[in-house]
Amino acid sequence: MYQNQSILRVFIVFFLLLSPAKPEDQRIIQALVVFMNKLVPGPMQNIPGWGWNTSSDPCTSKWVGLTCDKDNIRVTKIVIDKLNLSGTLEFESVCKVSNLLVLSVNFNNITENIQQEISNCKRLTHLYLTGNKFLGHLPDSITDLPNVKRMFLSNNGFTGQLPDFSRTTGMLSFFAQNNRFTGQLPRFNYHQLDGFSVANSNFSGPMTRAILMQVALRVTLSYVGRSWHIHFSFSSKEYRVSGSVNTRLT
Numbered sequence: 001m002y003q004n005q006s007i008l009r010v011f012i013v014f015f016l017l018l019s020p021a022k023p024e025d026q027r028i029i030q031a032l033v034v035f036m037n038k039l040v041p042g043p044m045q046n047i048p049g050w051g052w053n054t055s056s057d058p059c060t061s062k063w064v065g066l067t068c069d070k071d072n073i074r075v076t077k078i079v080i081d082k083l084n085l086s087g088t089l090e091f092e093s094v095c096k097v098s099n100l101l102v103l104s105v106n107f108n109n110i111t112e113n114i115q116q117e118i119s120n121c122k123r124l125t126h127l128y129l130t131g132n133k134f135l136g137h138l139p140d141s142i143t144d145l146p147n148v149k150r151m152f153l154s155n156n157g158f159t160g161q162l163p164d165f166s167r168t169t170g171m172l173s174f175f176a177q178n179n180r181f182t183g184q185l186p187r188f189n190y191h192q193l194d195g196f197s198v199a200n201s202n203f204s205g206p207m208t209r210a211i212l213m214q215v216a217l218r219v220t221l222s223y224v225g226r227s228w229h230i231h232f233s234f235s236s237k238e239y240r241v242s243g244s245v246n247t248r249l250t
């Protein structure tokens, strides 16, 4: 009896040593499947090798749109642009992918708000939501992504004020043109941005000198029609920002 147990133990140790690295966590696989179902993939599921089901592994079965780490174990990127996805983006699910660095859903038909659970995506560096039908206010928690570098929110139906992004210290570019944001131009670490646009929204209120000083080595401020345009350049690149009627320089 005692001997049998030791043999069993030896076998277990032997098995553990030989077994390959564990595949992606089942809990994460389930969260990914829920995330995709909420996006209503419809006929896209007929793409050969689509995956996105609980009976396969996202990395070894190479689900459409996913990239894994170099050991092919953990999902690191989700790029599902132009797939005619039309549901909602459930951040609560996708942020369970603990190694997620890139989330890109450009040019789909995704609607509804960005939920506050977005801040669970702690490792996210790139967020691309351009060209969808997102609505509503950005949650304050969107500024609580400590690793984010690039954020593209252009061409959606976002409304309300932009939150204070000055705590998002690693941000390098922020594009949110063609939305319906209102209120004042938000705080950012403008001096470190290499790309920025909030053009064609309904910003108003004073354009502070502080912002101008930060954004610019060279600034041209002009009023065209009933809106203001700021044209500035730094790092030998040129940028344009525009807003609506009520803005004045203070």
Ligand SMILES: *[C@@H]1O[C@H](CO)[C@@H](O)[C@H](O)[C@H]1NC(C)=O
Residues within 6 Å of the ligand: 048, 049, 050, 051, 052, 053, 055, 056, 061
């Ligand atoms: C799950 O996805 C894999 C990879 O695309 C595929 O081979 C398999 O048939 C799918 N299983 C089900 C039940 O759809």
Ligand SMILES: *[C@@H]1O[C@H](CO)[C@@H](O)[C@H](O)[C@H]1NC(C)=O
Residues within 6 Å of the ligand: 042, 043, 084, 086
């Ligand atoms: C996109 O989705 C809509 C609604 O599900 C559908 O009517 C349309 O045919 C789809 N377009 C393509 C190109 O799959």
Ligand SMILES: *[C@@H]1O[C@H](CO)[C@@H](O)[C@H](O)[C@H]1NC(C)=O
Residues within 6 Å of the ligand: 082, 083, 084, 085, 107, 108, 109
């Ligand atoms: C969004 O949906 C509309 C209507 O179903 C469709 O015409 C359009 O192609 C879709 N856009 C994308 C990017 O899939």
Ligand SMILES: *[C@@H]1O[C@H](CO)[C@@H](O)[C@H](O)[C@H]1NC(C)=O
Residues within 6 Å of the ligand: 179, 180, 181, 200, 201, 202, 244
């Ligand atoms: C800005 O607000 C005006 C007046 O409320 C409205 O007519 C216009 O469509 C808005 N522009 C955008 C880009 O939402």
